[in-house]
Amino acid sequence: MSLNHIPSNLPAEPGRDPNALAYPPQGWPPTWGQGGAEEEPGIPWGRYIAALRRYKWMILLIVLGGTAAGVAVTRFMAPEYQVQGTIWISDTGPQNRGPLRGDELLGNGAWADLLKSSAIMDKVVRRMMLYLWPTNIADSAAFAGFEPGPGFRAGTYELRIDPTGSKYTLATKDGFVVESGAVGDSVGRKVGFLWLPRPSVVGRNRTIEFTVRNPRDIAVGLVNRVDVTLPDRSSFLKLTLTGRSPRRTAAILNAVMAEFVNTAGELKRRNLTEMAGTLQNQLDSAREALRASEVALQKFRTNTITLPTEPATPAPTPGAAPGTTPGGDALGDPVLNDYFGQKVALDAIQHDRQLLENILRDPNNITADEFMPIQTAREAPDLQAALQELSKREAALRAAREIYTDEHQTVQNLKAGVQVLRTQQIPQIVRALIAQLKRRESDLSGRVQSASAQLKSIPPRTIELMRLQRDLNAKANLYTMLQQRYEETRLSEAGAIPDISVLDTAVAPLIPTKNTAPSIIVVALLASLGGAVGLALLLDHTDTRFRYPEQVTDELGLTILGAVPTITRARGGEPDPEEAAQVIEAFRTIRMAITNSYAAAGPIAFTISSPGMGDGKSLVSSNLALSFAEAGYRTVLVDGDTRRGQLHAMFGANRRPGLLDYLGGDAPLEAVLRASTHEKLTLIPCGTRRHRGPELLHSQAMVQLMTELRARFDVIIVDSPPLGAGVDPFVLGTATGNMLIVLRTGATDRKMAEAKLKLLERLPIRTLGAVLNDIRARGAYRYYSYLYGYTTSEDDEMPRLAPQVGELTGQT
Numbered sequence: 001m002s003l004n005h006i007p008s009n010l011p012a013e014p015g016r017d018p019n020a021l022a023y024p025p026q027g028w029p030p031t032w033g034q035g036g037a038e039e040e041p042g043i044p045w046g047r048y049i050a051a052l053r054r055y056k057w058m059i060l061l062i063v064l065g066g067t068a069a070g071v072a073v074t075r076f077m078a079p080e081y082q083v084q085g086t087i088w089i090s091d092t093g094p095q096n097r098g099p100l101r102g103d104e105l106l107g108n109g110a111w112a113d114l115l116k117s118s119a120i121m122d123k124v125v126r127r128m129m130l131y132l133w134p135t136n137i138a139d140s141a142a143f144a145g146f147e148p149g150p151g152f153r154a155g156t157y158e159l160r161i162d163p164t165g166s167k168y169t170l171a172t173k174d175g176f177v178v179e180s181g182a183v184g185d186s187v188g189r190k191v192g193f194l195w196l197p198r199p200s201v202v203g204r205n206r207t208i209e210f211t212v213r214n215p216r217d218i219a220v221g222l223v224n225r226v227d228v229t230l231p232d233r234s235s236f237l238k239l240t241l242t243g244r245s246p247r248r249t250a251a252i253l254n255a256v257m258a259e260f261v262n263t264a265g266e267l268k269r270r271n272l273t274e275m276a277g278t279l280q281n282q283l284d285s286a287r288e289a290l291r292a293s294e295v296a297l298q299k300f301r302t303n304t305i306t307l308p309t310e311p312a313t314p315a316p317t318p319g320a321a322p323g324t325t326p327g328g329d330a331l332g333d334p335v336l337n338d339y340f341g342q343k344v345a346l347d348a349i350q351h352d353r354q355l356l357e358n359i360l361r362d363p364n365n366i367t368a369d370e371f372m373p374i375q376t377a378r379e380a381p382d383l384q385a386a387l388q389e390l391s392k393r394e395a396a397l398r399a400a401r402e403i404y405t406d407e408h409q410t411v412q413n414l415k416a417g418v419q420v421l422r423t424q425q426i427p428q429i430v431r432a433l434i435a436q437l438k439r440r441e442s443d444l445s446g447r448v449q450s451a452s453a454q455l456k457s458i459p460p461r462t463i464e465l466m467r468l469q470r471d472l473n474a475k476a477n478l479y480t481m482l483q484q485r486y487e488e489t490r491l492s493e494a495g496a497i498p499d500i501s502v503l504d505t506a507v508a509p510l511i512p513t514k515n516t517a518p519s520i521i522v523v524a525l526l527a528s529l530g531g532a533v534g535l536a537l538l539l540d541h542t543d544t545r546f547r548y549p550e551q552v553t554d555e556l557g558l559t560i561l562g563a564v565p566t567i568t569r570a571r572g573g574e575p576d577p578e579e580a581a582q583v584i585e586a587f588r589t590i591r592m593a594i595t596n597s598y599a600a601a602g603p604i605a606f607t608i609s610s611p612g613m614g615d616g617k618s619l620v621s622s623n624l625a626l627s628f629a630e631a632g633y634r635t636v637l638v639d640g641d642t643r644r645g646q647l648h649a650m651f652g653a654n655r656r657p658g659l660l661d662y663l664g665g666d667a668p669l670e671a672v673l674r675a676s677t678h679e680k681l682t683l684i685p686c687g688t689r690r691h692r693g694p695e696l697l698h699s700q701a702m703v704q705l706m707t708e709l710r711a712r713f714d715v716i717i718v719d720s721p722p723l724g725a726g727v728d729p730f731v732l733g734t735a736t737g738n739m740l741i742v743l744r745t746g747a748t749d750r751k752m753a754e755a756k757l758k759l760l761e762r763l764p765i766r767t768l769g770a771v772l773n774d775i776r777a778r779g780a781y782r783y784y785s786y787l788y789g790y791t792t793s794e795d796d797e798m799p800r801l802a803p804q805v806g807e808l809t810g811q812t
Contacts, residue, residue, distance in 0.1 A: 047548055051540035052533065059532040066528020067521065074517035081246040082513035083253050086504035087237040087260065089230075111237055111500070112228040114267075115260050121219035123263075124255045131218045135209040142201045142208055145194075148215060152192030156211045159187065159197075165204030173209075226256065236503065246508035253506040264500050272492050279486040286479040293472040300468055304461050308336070308454055339451035346444040352376040353437040356430050366390075366422045376437060383429045390421045546748040552770050556753055558741060559769035562590035564620065566774050587627040590620075590771055594740070597768055604633075605706070605716035606738035606768055607640065609729040611753035612722050615744040616773040621719035622650055629680035633714040636673075638684045640720040640732045642693040645686035647719060651676045658687025662705065663696040669708060682713070697731045706735050723756035733765040744773040 052059065089111060114120070125131060131148065134140050142159075156173040161183065170179040170188055179190050183202060187195045193212075202208065227240040239257065243249030352374050359370050368387040371377040378384070397414040404411050540547070552558050564586045598604055608624070610617040618641070625637040638659060639645040648655045653674045657667035666688075674683045690696070709716050718736055720729035733739040739760065743753065760767060 044550075047540070047550075048537060050547070051536050055532075055536035055539060059529070059536055062532035062535070063525065063528045066531070067525045069528075070521045070524020073524070074520050077516050077520065078244050079512035080242050080244060080516070081249055081509050082240060082242045083246070083250045083506040083509060084241075084504070085239045085253050085257050085502070085506040087239065087257055087500050088503040089235045089237055089500050112230055114264065115228055115237075115239070115256070116223045116226060118216075118219060120256060120259050120263055121222050122215060123259050124252065125215045125219045125222065127259075128252060128255055130222070130252070131213050131215045133211045135211070139208045139210070142197045143195070143210070144198075144201075145196060147194040148212070149189075149192045149194040152212075152214070154213045154217075155191075156209070157188075157191075159202070159208040159210070161202050161204050161206050161208075163205040165199065165202075168202070222252070222256075226253075237500070239506075241506070242513065246510070250506040250508040257502050257505070261500055261502060268499065272489060276486065276489045279482060279489055283479070283482045283486050286475065286482050290472070290475040290479045293468070293475045297465075297468040297472050300465060304465070307461065308458055309462065336455065339448065339455055342444055342448050342451065346441060346448055348375060349437050349441045349444065353434055353441065356434050356437070360427055360430055360434075363423050363427050364419075366426055376433060377430075380429070380433050383426070383433060386421060386426045386429055390418065390426065393418045393421065544749055544751050545746055546743050546750050546753070547745060549772065551750060552743060552772070555750060556757055556770070558757075558767060561593040561740070561769040561771055562586050563772040563775045564616070564623075566776055583623070584627075587623050590624055591627045591631060594768060603710045603714055603716060604628075605710065605718075605736040606740050607718040607720050607729065607733040607736045607765075608740045608742060609720040609733070610722050610742040610744070611748050611756055612724050615722070615742050615748050617722070617742040618645075618647060618650070618719050620740075620742050620771055620773060621717055622647060625681055625715070625717045626678060628715045628717070629678040632680065634680055634682075634712070635715040635717065636682045636684060636709055636713040637676075638709075638716065638718040639686040640697070640718045640728065642686045642689060642697065642728065643721055643725065645719065647683060648674075648685035651683050653683055653685055655685045656688050658685035659705075660687035660690050660693055660696055662687070663699060663701045664688075664690065664692075665701070669705070694727050694731065697728055697735075702731075702735050723759075724752055730759070730763055730765070733760070734763055737764065738766045738768050740768045741770045742773055743770050745775050747774070 126147070129143065129146060131154075132143055132146060134143065157178070158171050158173065160169045160171065162168070166183055168181060168183050168187060169177055170191075171177045179188060181187070183197075183199045185196075187193060187197060225242055227242075229238045229240070230236075239253060241249055241253040241256075243252070353376075355374050356377065359366060368391050371383065371387060393414060397411065397418055400408070400411045400414055406412075406415075546552070549560055549563075552560055565582045594604060594606065608617050608621045621637060625635050628635040637647065639647040640659065641647075642660050645655075648658070651674075653676070657671050659672065661667040662669060662672045662684075672684050672687065674685065676683045696702070706716070716736065718732050720732040723729050729739075741753070741757070757767070
C-alpha cells in the first residue's frame with residue numbers, strides 16, 4: 001500500500017519568506033509542541049515511578065539487606081522493663097505563702113533539669129555502686145565499701161586469691177598483673193581503687209572477676225534513661241526508668257527520687273541562707289544611703305532657710321476668685337506679693353508718664369478732661385488747681401463771647417489768660433510731674449529687677465529640694481522593703497521545708513514493658529525501603545542521561561516532533577506487527593511535523609544528528625526517508641557520516657563512489673546517486689573515506705551539490721556524524737540550514753547535548769526539534785504511543801521500513 005502523496009508545491013503566504021519555518025506548525029497539538037504529554041502541575045509522580053521501576057532490583061536488594069540486619073539486631077536485644085514513680089511538687093505561689101514559707105525554689109520547667117543534674121545522678125551512682133559489675137553475682141559481698149579514688153582506671157579485672165588465702169593478685173582481663181599483696185590490705189591502689197575486702201569474704205583459692213566503669217559515664221547514661229514529665233499547670237512530676245532488671249531498675253528509680261527530695265530541701269535551705277546574707281548586705285547599704293540622703297537634705301534646708309521659697313499652690317475652691325486660697329486670702333509669699341505690687345506700680349507710673357507726654361505734644365489744645373484718666377494727675381494738687389483755673393477761665397470766655405465779640409477787650413483778656421494757662425503754667429506743672437514720675441519709675445525698676453533676680457533663684461532651689469526629698473523618700477522606701485524582706489527570709493530560713501515529696505514509689509514490674517524485636521524489624525524494613533527509594537530518586541536526579549521528555553523541553557529547549565518506540569523481536573527474529581505499526585505511525589507523525597514546519601513552496605532539507613554515538617540517528621534517518629518516500633515525496637538520503645557511515649549497508653548498496661568522491665571531483669553526481677528499495681528514495685553513500693573529509697564537506701562543491709539536489713528532489717535528508725564527533729555535523733547543518741536532533745532515552749548525555757546545542761545557536765542553523773528514540777510506552781511516555789488494533793488494513797500492502805527498523809538499541 002502506498003500512502004497519500006503530500007504535495008510539495010504549497011503556496012507561500014503573502015509577505016512571508018519562502019524558506020522560513022513555521023514555529024509552531026499551524027493546527028499542531030500543543031502537547032507535542034511543548035514536549036509531549038506533560039505531567040500535571042505539582043509533584044512529578046510519573047517520573048518518580050519510572051525511577052523506582054528502573055532501580056527496582058537495587059531497591060529489592062537494599063530492602064532485603066536492611067530487613068536481615070534488623071533481624072540480626074533483634075538477637076542481641078534483651079527484654080526491657082519500665083518502672084514509674086511520682087513526685088508531688090507543693091504549690092508555693094504567692095497566694096498560699098505564709099509568713100514562715102520561703103519562695104519557690106524552682107519554676108515548674110526547672111525541676112526536670114535539677115533531677116537530671118550530676119548533683120543527683122552522681123550521688124545515686126556512687127551510693128548504689130552502679131559503676132561496678134561482678135561477673136558472678138555471688139561475689140557482690142566482697143565489694144562492700146568499694147569506691148573509686150584518685151587515678152581511677154576503668155576496665156575488667158580479676159582478683160586471684162592463692163590456695164592459702166594469704167596472698168592476692170589483681171590483674172587485667174588480658175593477664176597483665178596490676179598489683180600483688182597480702183589479703184587484708186587495700187586492693188587496687190595503683191589503679192585508683194578504695195577497696196579493703198575482708199579476708200573472710202574473699203576466701204581462698206578463688207578468682208573474682210569484675211568490671212568497673214567511670215561513674216560519670218554511668219551517670220550520663222542514667223540521665224538518658226530517665227524520662228521526666230511535668231504537664232503544664234500540674235504539680236505531679238512523673239518519672240519513668242527503663243532497664244533489663246526489674247528489681248534493680250525500681251531500686252535505682254527510688255534512689256533517684258529520694259536523693260532528689262533531699263537535694264531539693266538542702267538547696268532550698270542553702271538558697272534561703274544565701275538570700276538572707278545578700279539581703280543583710282543590701283540592708284546595710286540602704287541604711288548608709290538613707291543616712292547620706294538625710295544629711296544632704298538637712299544641709300540644703302539649713303543653707304536656704306533665710307531665702308524666699310516658692311509658695312504652695314493648693315487647688316482653688318470652686319467659685320473662688322483666681323489667685324486666692326480656699327479661705328479666700330490672697331496667695332503668695334511676701335517677696336512674691338511685693339514683687340508683683342511693685343511691678344503693677346511701675347506699669348501704672350509708666351502708663352501715666354506716657355499719657356502726660358502725649359498731652360504735652362499739643363499744648364494749645366489742653367483740656368481738663370484729658371487728665372481725668374491719669375491717676376497721678378488726679379493726685380497732683382498744683383495740677384488740679386491749674387486745671388480748675390483753666391476750666392473757670394474757659395467758662396468765663398464762653399460767657400463773654402455770648403455778650404461781646406472777639407475783638408472786645410474783655411474777650412481778648414480772657415483768651416490771653418486761657419492761653420497762658422495752656423501753654424505756660426499747665427505744661428510747666430506737667431513737666432515737673434513727669435520728672436517726678438521718671439524718678440519714681442527708675443527707683444521702682446531697680447527694686448523690680450532685684451526682686452526678679454530673687455524670684456528666679458526660687459525654682460532651682462525648689463527643684464533641688466524636691467529632688468532631695470524624692471531621693472530621701474525612695475531610699476527610705478527601699479530600706480523599709482529590704483528590712484521587711486530580710487525579716488521574712490530569716491523566718492523562712494528558720495522554718496524551711498522541702499517543696500517536693502515522693503507520692504508514688506517505683507515497683508518492680510512482673511512482665512517486660514515492651515518487646516522491641518518486631519518494631520526493630522519493621523523499622524529496619526521501612527528504613528531500608530525509605531533509604532532505597534531515596535537512593536533511587538537521588539540516582540535519578542543525578543543521572544546525566546536523557547530519561548524524561550521534560551528534560552528535552554525544559555533543559556534543552558527543544559520541541560519534541562515525535563517519539564520512536566522500542567521494538568522487541570519475537571522468537572523467529574521478526575518484530576511484532578503491532579509494534580512495527582507503532583514505529584510506522586511514529587515516523588508518520590515526525591514526517592507530518594517536519595512537513596508542516598515549512599510554510600511555503602520549496603524542497604524540504606534538513607540534517608539529522610545526535611549528541612553522541614548509539615542514539616539511533618542513522619536508523620531514524622533511513623526510516624524517516626522511507627516515510628517521506630511512502631508519502632510520494634522524491635526523497636534523497638545523503639550519508640554525511642564520512643567517518644563511520646553505514647547507510648549503504650542498511651540498503652545493500654556499495655559505499656564507493658559516494659559523497660566524498662563527488663566532492664573531491666572523482667565521480668559525477670549520477671554515479672553517486674543510488675536507487676534503493678523504494679522507487680521514490682535515492683541514496684548517496686558516504687564514499688571513499690578521506691582525511692580531508694571535513695574540508696570537502698565545507699567546500700564549494702557541497703554548496704553546488706545541495707543546489708543540484710534541491711532542483712531534483714522534494715526532500716533532502718542528510719545523516720551526519722554525532723555532534724560530539726567533530727565539525728562535520730555543524731558543516732552539514734549549515735549546508736541544509738536545518739537540523740533534527742535524535743535523543744535516545746537512557747543513553748544520550750544531557751550535558752553534552754546542552755553544550756553542543758549552545759554551539760548550534762551561534763551558527764545559521766534552525767533546530768527543527770527533537771526525536772525521542774527507544775522509548776517505552778509507560779510512565780512519562782504513555783501518551784507517546786498509539787492505539788493498538790488501528791493499524792492499516794490487512795488487505796493493503798504494509799508500508800516499507802528500513803531493513804534494521806527493529807534494532808533501535810545498537811545503531812549509530
